Amino acid sequence: MTLLSVPDMSCGHCKASVTEALSALPGASAINVDLTLRQVSVEGAAPPASILAALNQIGFPAHIIATT
Numbered sequence: 001m002t003l004l005s006v007p008d009m010s011c012g013h014c015k016a017s018v019t020e021a022l023s024a025l026p027g028a029s030a031i032n033v034d035l036t037l038r039q040v041s042v043e044g045a046a047p048p049a050s051i052l053a054a055l056n057q058i059g060f061p062a063h064i065i066a067t068t
Helices: 012-023 048-057
Strands: 002-005 028-034 039-044 063-067
Touching: 002 048, 012 028, 012 039, 012 048, 048 063
Parallel strands: none
Antiparallel strands: 002 039, 002 063, 028 039
């Protein structure tokens, strides 16, 4: 699991865009977006660098809080 801070998320459209982009990544099995905390968790084997790149590509810079 990779937990990220995505400070620029603020609405349902943001949540949908992030979910769509991360769902397309190979190895991402579950994506949970928390708009209140502005955090995203990604379950599965998607590499953290790929997750960050996918978010940057759609205009949501992020940083990793934790990986397990």
